[in-house]
Amino acid sequence: MKKSLSLLFIILLVIPAISAIDIKLIKDSYQPLETLQAEISGNFINSLTIENLGLYKEGTPRTMPSISGITQQGDTYYFYAVLPNQEANFSIKIENARYTEAGVEK
16 A cells, blocks of 8 residues: 555656646637637746747647737746637647757757
């Protein structure tokens, strides 16, 4: 029992350290013209900027909405963008950003 509890504790400590970047959406789904909000955390070497974020519609790159931005508080970044006036599956990708993962720069 002690051994399995120790193993579970170690796994819970190690898994967050392995994940280099985490993007959390404030809501599970958004409507057209609604403001998407996301919390981005990671071990970024340089500050994350709006140029590092890409908006994709069903895998195809889209231009970033004119009303969008990113702010930083400590090690956490907050991204917002007003979504287009159409229903679709959109995704956010972080591109050309330098970060560390398990002590290795990527």
